[in-house]
Amino acid sequence: MESSKNAESGSCASPRTARISVIKEQAIKTVFFCTAFLAVIVVTFILLFLLRDGYPIFQQVGIIPFLLGSSWAPTAVEPLFGIFPLIVGTLLVTFGAMVFAVPLSIGCAIYISELASPRIKSILKPAIELLAGIPSVVYGFFGLIVLTNFIRVTFDLPTGETWLAASVLLGIMALPTIISVSEDAISAVPREYKEGSLAIGATRWQTISRVIVPAALSGIAAAIILGIGRAVGETMAVMMVAGNSAIIPDPIWNILSPLRTLTGTLGIEMGEVAVGSEHYSALFGVAVVLLVITLIINLSAVAILRYLHEGRTSRPGRKPVIPSYLRESFIRFLEIGILALFIVFLLAATPWYLAALILLTFGAWYFGRHHLSQHQIEIIASGFIITATVIVLAILVIILQDIVINGLPALSWEFLTEPPKDLGRSGGIYPAIIGTLTLVAGAIALALPLGVGAAIYLVEYTREGRVTRIIRTGVDLLNGTPSIVFGLFGFAFIVLFLNTGVSMLAGQITLALMVLPTVIRTTEESLKSISPSLREGSLALGATKWQTISRVVLPPAVPGIVTGAILSIGRAAGETAPIMFTAVVFSSRFLPDSVFDPVMALPYHLFILATNVPGSSANKYGTALVLLLMVVGFYSIAIYVRSHFQNKARG
Amino acid sequence: MSESTIISTQNLNLWYNEKHALQSVSMRIPQNKVTALIGPSGCGKSTLLRCFNRLNDLIDHVKITGEITFDNENIHAPGTDVVYLRKKVGMVFQKPNPFPKSIYENIAYGPRVHGVRDKGELDRIVEQSLRHAAIWDEVKDRLNDSALGLSGGQQQRLCIARTLAVEPEVILMDEPCSALDPIATAKIENLIEMLKEEYTVIIVTHNMQQAARVSDYTGFMYLGKLIECGRTSDIFEHPKEELTENYITGRFG
Ligand SMILES: Nc1ncnc2c1ncn2[C@@H]1O[C@H](COP(=O)(O)OP(=O)(O)OP(=O)(O)O)[C@@H](O)[C@H]1O
Ligand SMILES: [Mg+2]
Numbered sequence: 001m002e003s004s005k006n007a008e009s010g011s012c013a014s015p016r017t018a019r020i021s022v023i024k025e026q027a028i029k030t031v032f033f034c035t036a037f038l039a040v041i042v043v044t045f046i047l048l049f050l051l052r053d054g055y056p057i058f059q060q061v062g063i064i065p066f067l068l069g070s071s072w073a074p075t076a077v078e079p080l081f082g083i084f085p086l087i088v089g090t091l092l093v094t095f096g097a098m099v100f101a102v103p104l105s106i107g108c109a110i111y112i113s114e115l116a117s118p119r120i121k122s123i124l125k126p127a128i129e130l131l132a133g134i135p136s137v138v139y140g141f142f143g144l145i146v147l148t149n150f151i152r153v154t155f156d157l158p159t160g161e162t163w164l165a166a167s168v169l170l171g172i173m174a175l176p177t178i179i180s181v182s183e184d185a186i187s188a189v190p191r192e193y194k195e196g197s198l199a200i201g202a203t204r205w206q207t208i209s210r211v212i213v214p215a216a217l218s219g220i221a222a223a224i225i226l227g228i229g230r231a232v233g234e235t236m237a238v239m240m241v242a243g244n245s246a247i248i249p250d251p252i253w254n255i256l257s258p259l260r261t262l263t264g265t266l267g268i269e270m271g272e273v274a275v276g277s278e279h280y281s282a283l284f285g286v287a288v289v290l291l292v293i294t295l296i297i298n299l300s301a302v303a304i305l306r307y308l309h310e311g312r313t314s315r316p317g318r319k320p321v322i323p324s325y326l327r328e329s330f331i332r333f334l335e336i337g338i339l340a341l342f343i344v345f346l347l348a349a350t351p352w353y354l355a356a357l358i359l360l361t362f363g364a365w366y367f368g369r370h371h372l373s374q375h376q377i378e379i380i381a382s383g384f385i386i387t388a389t390v391i392v393l394a395i396l397v398i399i400l401q402d403i404v405i406n407g408l409p410a411l412s413w414e415f416l417t418e419p420p421k422d423l424g425r426s427g428g429i430y431p432a433i434i435g436t437l438t439l440v441a442g443a444i445a446l447a448l449p450l451g452v453g454a455a456i457y458l459v460e461y462t463r464e465g466r467v468t469r470i471i472r473t474g475v476d477l478l479n480g481t482p483s484i485v486f487g488l489f490g491f492a493f494i495v496l497f498l499n500t501g502v503s504m505l506a507g508q509i510t511l512a513l514m515v516l517p518t519v520i521r522t523t524e525e526s527l528k529s530i531s532p533s534l535r536e537g538s539l540a541l542g543a544t545k546w547q548t549i550s551r552v553v554l555p556p557a558v559p560g561i562v563t564g565a566i567l568s569i570g571r572a573a574g575e576t577a578p579i580m581f582t583a584v585v586f587s588s589r590f591l592p593d594s595v596f597d598p599v600m601a602l603p604y605h606l607f608i609l610a611t612n613v614p615g616s617s618a619n620k621y622g623t624a625l626v627l628l629l630m631v632v633g634f635y636s637i638a639i640y641v642r643s644h645f646q647n648k649a650r651g
Numbered sequence: 652m653s654e655s656t657i658i659s660t661q662n663l664n665l666w667y668n669e670k671h672a673l674q675s676v677s678m679r680i681p682q683n684k685v686t687a688l689i690g691p692s693g694c695g696k697s698t699l700l701r702c703f704n705r706l707n708d709l710i711d712h713v714k715i716t717g718e719i720t721f722d723n724e725n726i727h728a729p730g731t732d733v734v735y736l737r738k739k740v741g742m743v744f745q746k747p748n749p750f751p752k753s754i755y756e757n758i759a760y761g762p763r764v765h766g767v768r769d770k771g772e773l774d775r776i777v778e779q780s781l782r783h784a785a786i787w788d789e790v791k792d793r794l795n796d797s798a799l800g801l802s803g804g805q806q807q808r809l810c811i812a813r814t815l816a817v818e819p820e821v822i823l824m825d826e827p828c829s830a831l832d833p834i835a836t837a838k839i840e841n842l843i844e845m846l847k848e849e850y851t852v853i854i855v856t857h858n859m860q861q862a863a864r865v866s867d868y869t870g871f872m873y874l875g876k877l878i879e880c881g882r883t884s885d886i887f888e889h890p891k892e893e894l895t896e897n898y899i900t901g902r903f904g
Binding site: 211 | 706709713734735737738746749750752761
């Protein structure tokens, strides 16, 4: 039956050619399946290799003493491998970051989706994406120079490298994630709910606070969890501002104490450890713990978002999971808990008069709100929301203007075209620019075909089932893996096991694995947005599956795929942690001869200048600016491509 | 006319961007009667209805000229309290749109936002509204279940109950039965019959029999204009305009 028509030649094909074409279709499908399954394989490999190299420490020290031991002193004469202070450090930093980021993000998300006019929206959304595009080492650099200094002066401390600095910086970095995911969730609330509420005579604020936000609550929760995942997995920025003493703050809420995170430990010590030693193994143990924590966090966010999505598509007869009275008391409990934590934090973190002022305001609000008219409440609420948005924008402006103003004087033709001299204090950054570009080019050349193939398999070749679930989970896990873990994996697997040595190739592969999920996801999105009727139209003409995909489905999906690729390039260009142990050297006069040579890279160059080379201020800022411009440039192109083709598609 | 007028429009024009969706509409809605709006798809019935509670304010690039009065007050006058207007002029939508909350919370939402906090009072309002909307017996044992678990017809009556709970004077209904089966439709029609003792109802419908059955007055719209408006019996039996007659008798595209 299938063999009787062949649309390509327009004539009846013989059974023989038909059989060949069946085989060809099967082969194509198999290739795509392999690309898709790669994500699962990579995740498995990461876990296996970390476990392999971490196993000796679990064996020697024991899992419980390793996790709960109170002292981390790997290089002492009698080394101690207790990572409890590191776990606590990670949790505290993340908690502080959320206290800072959650109110700002939700306020900003509400403003963008409910209050902003279309024009303001079209300015705000790219601004938020810009915030997401700033490389973490640039955040770290800003934190090290500006933020820690500010904290040192304000609180009159010997050093500003503290929990507070790390939390604020991580909070800033988590803002774009939380804002954009919550904004999506809020915008996805059906318009009918809003109209229904307004038609009853509810005010705008009542509608927002009682109908829209509750309806978007699970999406907002997922946004916060994703933000937490981002904060837990972040390495460079934290490491540069947290002070890195492996101690538990005393008292526990002393946010002016330095502390050290799991990721920071890896970033600091991995470069200096002897391969195969106890310490080396302990670091892999740390990576396993880190990976497990982030995987749990990310999987729960993904589960919530997926549940939401399915809930929306299969609506009828859905009952609330939790009875409303239980839910209410749970929410009340949660509110009180968060409030208590917030008060403790406030008292500890700020001078008492400020804390008192804030508490008084809140108290007055809480007890006075029933006496306020709806109109007054509306004004106050909008005030809060707008303030949050302004703060977010102000943060962006402060960071950008600091780097641009201080970086511009350093920029010159020589700076861009000459190798560094005197440990980077003078001379230029030419090899680092070229190094970053080649690293990124190699990474995308590897990730693009694999990622696009995987997405084609997921969207075009299978129904949703067990196999796709496994693959999707693999992709999600890969997406949630902290970049420093990729770095360790790249070191253990590519550099040592495959024996490439510290080389450009190792860096390219590591970066490729890191951006693979981004490519898969964006490609999937753009394939899904193409109407099924196009496919059916082509298949109904007797075209084969592959003909349909390559001639009908892929061409309109190209802008989406290109957007994803450019976003990945931007992300890869700004990353430090994955290449730190696999590909880069700090200073070299020459460009690499082959992919087996190590290279210089902009983010790593900036990191070393900022942390290890005193007195290179102009060149630091110059490097930061070039890196920023490069990454932001890629992001702007991606945003432009996307909006350009979106508008075109809308007509 | 002997009845007092609750809503009236004078020379009402409305544009969506360039599109002139309502053209010099002047009509009067009598109090405590059911007024039906009929006309072919896209003629502006929903648009007109949404003018009465200013729900078109939500749409960007809408321009309105002319006058709409509610209780003899211009609803576009500066300083008009839109929230108060919407409390007094309730609306039931074409597609049932219960909030994703429990049945109880759906009804209690309106009174709550208007400042009722006493639990006993809320319970009373919820029961009374649900009874009034003829759905109490079906849901009284499951008030804490999600409203999304109700059938389409039940959801629509819940939405009517939700509207009643804030004690409006006028209820706007935009094709409230279009998503329902005949039995659910009959229930809603009976309900409208009962409602007009206390409320003014304006209903948009595509169903001629329904308009004839439930309404006292009927307005016929065509391409953004109000062609004819009068007692339902007059419109259906002796239409003055040929267009109206063609539409009612089905001799129409
Ligand atoms: N938000 C909008 N933006 C632009 N044009 C609109 C909008 N809403 C409605 N229109 C246009 O205004 C005209 C009147 O629309 P309206 O929804 O009032 O018609 P209707 O009589 O209710 O039709 P139906 O019986 O199909 O519901 C239509 O031509 C429609 O295309
Ligand atoms: Mg309509």
